[in-house]
Amino acid sequence: MAQNQGGAGGGFFSSIASSFSSFKEHVNGLLGYEGLEVIDPEGKGTEDAEIEAERGRWKGEERDSYWRSMQKYVGADITSMVTLPVLIFEPMTMLQKMAELMEYSQLLEQADNCQDPYMRLVYTASWFISVYNALQRTWKPFNPILGETYEMINHCGITFIAEQVSHHPPISAAHAENEHFVYDITSKVKTKFLGNSLDVYPLGRTRLKLKKDGVILELVPPPTKVNNLIFGRTWIDSPGEMVLTNLTTGDKVVLYFQPCGWFGAGRYEVDGYVYNSDEEPKILMTGKWNESMSYQPCDLEGEPLEDTDLKEVWRVAEAPEDDKFQYTYFAHKVNSFDTAPKKLLASDSRLRPDRYALEMGDLSKAGSEKSFLEEKQRAEKRIRESRNQEFIPKWFDMTDQIAPTPWGDLEIYEYNGQYAKHRAAADKSNSVEQVNIETTEFNPWQFGNLTETE
The missing domain is CATH 2.40.160.120 (Porin)
Structure with missing residues (x-):
């Protein structure tokens, strides 16, 4: 067996x-x-x-x-x-x-x-x-x-x-x-x-x-x-x-x-x-x-x-x-x-317009939104390179650890504890923000609104 x-x-x-x-x-x-x-x-x-x-x-x-x-x-x-x-x-x-x-x-x-x-x-x-x-x-x-x-x-x-x-x-x-x-x-x-x-x-x-x-x-x-x-x-x-x-x-x-x-x-x-x-x-x-x-x-x-x-x-x-x-x-x-916390981060996957359009069955809009997000990502990379800056994650820190795996080495990122502090502060807040796809723009960008930047 x-x-x-x-x-x-x-x-x-x-x-x-x-x-x-x-x-x-x-x-x-x-x-x-x-x-x-x-x-x-x-x-x-x-x-x-x-x-x-x-x-x-x-x-x-x-x-x-x-x-x-x-x-x-x-x-x-x-x-x-x-x-x-x-x-x-x-x-x-x-x-x-x-x-x-x-x-x-x-x-x-x-x-x-x-x-x-x-x-x-x-x-x-x-x-x-x-x-x-x-x-x-x-x-x-x-x-x-x-x-x-x-x-x-x-x-x-x-x-x-x-x-x-x-x-x-x-x-x-x-x-x-x-x-x-x-x-x-x-x-x-x-x-x-x-x-x-x-x-x-x-x-x-x-x-x-x-x-x-x-x-x-x-x-x-x-x-x-x-x-x-x-x-x-x-x-x-x-x-x-x-x-x-x-x-x-x-x-x-x-x-x-x-x-x-x-x-x-x-x-x-x-x-x-x-x-x-x-x-x-x-x-x-x-x-x-x-x-x-x-x-x-x-x-x-x-x-x-x-x-x-x-x-x-x-x-x-x-x-x-x-x-x-x-x-x-x-x-x-x-x-x-329903599983989202109070004051959901604007960078959350639920808010992606291409994901939501596909969920609604609109493949044409999903495709165009996906292309738009990918182009904004490339634009942000160009800005970052022009400023000689590295991307720095918010909730995880890159370590100097390299972990071996059966298929290659892996750079290790560790949770830095900042999210727990952010979430505790948000939960204590008296303001109630109803975050949803209609009212909140998806925003994972390091340099803000790239359409305005360019």
């Missing part, structure tokens, strides 16, 4: 829905590509894929044009160098996507209250796995503008703040905290465009502190692959190992994400063990990242102990049926102003 421990190995995604059955016809006629693997991960026929494709926003002629324009990028990292059409986006930014990990934060409350060090790892590993259900959505989130932020409150007492701290390379930093935990991440994504698929490598450092015992955990997630990016039915896979290490004790969890085989064999499956500091298995874990995770005590051979049962630790919540963007109920909360 489970895999023994190994090395270390998630991501953001893009999608273009089109007919599964048209794959060979188009690929054979374009660039002479051969051997591009096409799998229906649900194990269903082409009719189902075609029906799904009809619900998409990607027209055949647009798809072919996009394929021709993208061929020069095969083998390259396209994280920040390609202008993508708005029709492949979902109305959410990467900063908001990072906040979706907070949905099942009750698992961290259980971990913080748990006295058993191995069960504590079961709860926290399940928490990290829970976000993969949200990450399987095949629409791409918007890249944040430099200086853009996202704030979230009104969920399990959590205060969440994220900020885009670098544009080239794109780096996001986030901090979340309540009475049970402190969560910090510096996230930098590296990609490799392979024509009809995209490999996504998570160059990030993720740390979680549980407050009662002060233990610190560090995560190394597996890479992610976006399959059938242009031709066929788009689907997501994250084959590889997720390693969660207790830096305080040396205990760890190693979970193996099974790769999807033909007709969906093995898709979603996760198996592995909780190990003590001597690398002896103590608890086996098994499940599916889109469904549930369970655990059972095991012997030194990794076999379940007699007189013990497999017990469920986490199960995915019900989601809306036929949701336009495959959103969960929590994803809608992330986009809502």
